[in-house]
Amino acid sequence: MKKLSKEPFNLIISGVGGQGNVLMSLLIGRALVNQGYFISVGDTYGASQRGGSVASHVRISEHTCYGSLISIGHADVILSLEPAETLRMLCQFGNPDVVTITNTRPIYPSDVTSGHAIYPKIDELLKLIEKLSATVIVIEATDEAFKLGNPIFANVILIGALIGSGALPLDKRSVEPILKENFPKEFDANMAAFNKGMEFAGH
């Protein structure tokens, strides 16, 4: 079991209901448990899945299971499937040392499409995300996922990016068996997505 850079280490996986953040947190959590860490994962379920903002809080520790809720300003890594949600998480849980890995594809809430709110331009959003992060890795995960055949692959691409960034004490070897167990029929496609993500993170 590798030593953690911080105890506990706090990871937030955010996005919009239906994008797969719960699955992502489960896969990452299991990989970490297998490495011997104590994990707590808190997810939002139920009504907020219907198009609402969702986030998984992952607490990683060498000693004990922490409570699932991360307190304000205490995220160490933010991994996000949707850019407005990335900013939302940073505003609540970010701090000058946070590492941010974000997808670029907006999902427009009905507040925006109905004309009641404005969705900031994507380059504007990315600039603000940079302002609130120590490091930012920008991934066009949805575009890449489309190339692989389904926008849902964005979540595994981002897992790959997370592992590739080295922010967590995990490598490809520790994640591969989890992917195999979880996607017995579509292992190859998911592995391709994962590898793409690692590539994007410069690995």
Next chain:
Amino acid sequence: MASIELDAPGTTQLLLGNEAIARGALEAGIGFAASYPGTPASEIMDTLASIAKGMGIHAEWSVNEKVALEAAAGASFAGIRAIASMKQNGINVACDFLINLTMTGIGKGLILVVADDPGAISSSNEQDSRNICKWMNIPLLEPSNAQEAKDMTKWAFELSEELDTICIIRSVNRIGHTRGNVKLGELPKREQRAYFPNIWNMFDPTLSKFAAGPFPWLHNMLHQKLAKAQQRFESAPFNWYVGPDKAELLIITSGASTSCCTEAVKELKLDHKIGIFKLGTTWPIPENLVEKQLSRSQKVLFVEEVDPFIERSVMELAANLPPDSPRLVFYGKRSGHIPSYGELHPDVVINMIVDLMGITYQARDITYEKKAKELSMIIPGRALNLCPGCPHRATFWAVKNALQLDGRDGFVCGDIGCYALGFAAGGYYQSRTMHAMGSGAGVANGLGNLIQFGFEQPVIALCGDSTFFHATIPALINGVYNKSNFILLILDNNATAMTGFQPHPGTGMTGAGEQAISINMEALCHSLGAHVEVCDPFELENTTAILLKLMAEVGGVKVVIMRRECEMVRAKREKRFPYVVHVDPDICIGEACGCNRVCTRVFQCPGLIWDREAGKSKIDEAVCTGCGLCVEICPEGAIIKKAT
């Protein structure tokens, strides 16, 4: 996913609190489990149902929580350990049976798991179900993490048998839906044999255990059971204290709040000054143990969700301490330090401690904090909406139009399920009332019988297919029998969708995955004497016409079954879209008079987005599920669908 049926004691798995409870029940050797879907309890039965066959247990999705508890009790009477699980509203439904059960006692261990939803993240009300234990004299346990959820469940069965009464485990969303490391225990290997003690003795009726009185006497017996529980709780493994012998501040906490407290104290680096007393057995409280903790400090802070439950018990205890005891000052919900509504976050606890200890604390760099606050203003909110392709969207659209055309100020009585979103923009703001399961039809009964007082407004009640079986049928019978006048829409999407697509009596499948009789709704309604129509809500014109026709008819109860499969269920099964949809920008007139972008501004399917620069609507291919409904909405015919 999680393999809770694994016979691998000592190994560790990452389990949801709900999965851990299921595992705990297995380790206790249950043979019977019953439940009704409800967030945040659903995964307990989801998990048990998926392994039931293999493990040789009976696990069922009952039609409602009352029946679920009754069924579990039946198994317990016949010597099979049983568990019933439900959300907070579920225990409300089961209450009458529950309180009667406390009178009679049980057979083998019987546990009720109630999952509260502080903050009402997925509920129509906020409640603290622990109060039911006080009200009904039921021993209560509150787990504080996934490991404890498993261990407590197992322990609770022994307790239940020792005391001969039902015991309750109270979980919350943060426990049930949090994944944590859980070390597995042993799975018992024993044959279960069910037999009901078929006894009646004229001279000693109390031998007919599950039916006898006299009830006030049994009530007294119950009090004695609780006294025994309290004794057991004095040495239960789930109550602990951490901190200095004498503390400047004593925090008393339970459940999910425990980790908020331990973390807050650690974050503030006050472990040497603040003691935390965590209670796992919270009704009745172990008075001797609590008294001992109260001597550690004169300042006591209660941190719990949602009501001041432990707070009041301890205050009651404190009121009876010897007169020469040091005066205690209590902080909590009564003093206003902790809110008595909503969910507790570690930040709330940190702020309270900071306040009480008179220190300062900065969660993060001040400049960052300021910048973050400023930038948070530009982030658009995310209102809840129905999924793309959802049949309820079509239903609400047809209802909206029909009510406007009818013009007599008609309205909708809403109910619980995905279609609860009828009160929001996604449901075109149609619902005017919403309470409990089945209340839509219930309330409509009253409204539909006010003609003598000059009432002329058409009344439309909603229910889902699962809700129909759960609670609406009696209301429908009442409407026919008591001659009310309303239209009941049964939104039959062939799933209990909101809670995770569990099966119900109409879907033709049991929880354990076996084929079952599919109860025919229209035949049932017909047999009650109601006028019944069935239609596909996606046929908007036809659906609107049916509604108008029925509203124009005077009198009686009419049922319209809006039948179309839930899009998520269909998509998962078929793995393809029926159509590829796109907007032709040359035909789209956008915000001009004649349209004013009705598709994004009013219709609001999340698959349709608005390109502000081009002034045109667009399909978001990452969201659209190709149902093609929006084609009917566009007045210019700019939305085009191609069959795949």
Next chain:
Amino acid sequence: MDMKAKGCRELLEEVIDVGLCAYCGACASGCPYLVSYKGRIVLLDNCDVSEGQCYQYCPRTHTDLNTISQQVFGADYSEDELGTVKEVLIARSMDSHIRERAQYGGVVTTLMSLALEEGYIDSAILAKMSNDKIPSAFLARNKEGILQCAGSNYMACSTLDTLNLIAKDSKDRLGIVAMPCQVLSISKMKEDPPQNRVNIENVKLVIGLFCTWALCHDTFQRFLRENFALTQVIKFDIPPPPANKFDVYSNSGKISLPLDNIREFIMPTCSYCFDMTAEFADISVGSVEGVEGWNTVLIRTDVGVELMERVKAKKKLEIGQLPSQNLAHLKEAALLKKKRALKEIIKKTGDKKKLLYLGMSESVVDRLLV
């Protein structure tokens, strides 16, 4: 009245919700928000377009009569009681089929059928009555279709919503049979053509009907349903004064109801209408008092003149002279309607300068109020 164009919210506030709506249909079916249904204009959803065509073309929102008159006739609004008229005559159809089905002389049916046959138009929009005596708009493409619409129904019908339903790129030339309020609306559309709706240039022929008032088809229809076997009813008629009757003809004969019993179904908006003879149509057609089986015909525009020449050449109509007494009565009735309308409008607004929808110069108003 404010000259600035407004939207559907103002349409509701200023017209629909205050009893001024004539149910002409000009605002309906042109967008997803406004539709006509059972005698009401219904708003299905809110539209926040600030300048809406629903408001713009409504005959009960501000209408400058000089502007409209310039558009239709190339001259200012005529102070003649019957409006701008090139020729007055009486006529009846030479076709016995038509005369059989007609209310009076069958002139409207004859004119529209000829226009279709001679290729002036490709289709015609008229009001057709169902067996249940519910009028609705009908798009006729042949003489038989037009014939099916013969006969007066006395109820308001939102025929103009059918105009809004015709495809934008349709090349079909249209003829319309319209009530005075509908004619006014069409004239407003011609003066400032609509966007994202049928090309108004396609409307080649407007035949207007004389009208004193119209009945609300929802309430009147209900009254009929409660008192008659509707499928047995053949036609309605209001004989000329002093009869004061509403006649219902059925298979079993004629039933005369006191006209006063029908007055409760008159649309409130009709008290504020100044136009009895459809002053902006190409040709206006009505009955001839005291002369059964003939129509009074007012020819107003060049289009009307040309069509009339053609009809005479084809010998489709028998033409006659309107007796001077009839003409005098007609003018008197038309003037009375104008005066009554002005009085009601001024009573409603309380101000001689605030005339609701009427954009009429003060001098004209004064002369009318004398």
